[in-house]
Amino acid sequence: MKDYLPLERQRIPNYEASGFLGTLKRSAREHGYRSALWYGLVRLKDHLFGSWAMRFPWGGARKWLQRQRGVKIGKKVHWGTNNVVDNAFPYFVIVENGASISGNDYFLAHSKPMAYHASCMQSYVAPIIVRKHAWLAVNVTVLPGVEIGEGAIVSAGSVVNKDVPPFTIVSGNPAQVVTDISRLVRRNYTPEEFERLLAVRKEKYQI
Secondary structure (H helix, E strand, O other): OOOOOOOOOEEOOOEOOOOHHHHHHHHHHHOOOOOHHHHHHHHHHHHHHHHHHHHOOOHHHHHHHHHHHOOEEOOOOEEOOOOEEOOOOHHHEEEOOOOEEOOOOEEOOEEOOEHHHOOOOOOEEOOEEEOOOOEEOOOOEEOOOOEEOOOOEEOOOOEEOOOEOOOEEEEOOOOEEEEEOHHHHHHHOOHHHHHHHHHHHHHHHOO
16 A cells, blocks of 8 residues: 555545445545556555464564565564554554564554544544554554553553553553553663653653
């Protein structure tokens, strides 16, 4: 999928159930494609690559397949099996260097309710960013617009609906901070770099 929309939170049209051709034409326009046929082929390719990436036996191949869909994956990233990346907006998912995506994790970068719920639920897309050296354990769900801070750990089974501060462990549904691990990981940084990162964390998260 090509990067058509800017990588920022924005409204998108509510979902409308219709026939195959009508849905295909509408989706093609929303994603910036002039040809509904070409868009359909791109979506088919993305779907197949996403399915193969879930089960391929080699991590390098799994990452390559996801990158072909538009997922932005950095260097030295661990990418486990059965990870699902947003089917409609894969290019809204960014995973930085050294992060670990364990397995059975779900990245949902958009919310598109039916028009019936338009008065109470927004239809929008927003980037998901997993910062350097963050670790998502198994069965984690990450919702639109979430940033998982550098070196953070998301415990197994958590549902992340808001930003995760760097150097913390979060757990639960919704995920909440349970532990500060900054003193335990500081050996990975120079003193100057670590103090800078702590200052940024304090300014943004007041911790």
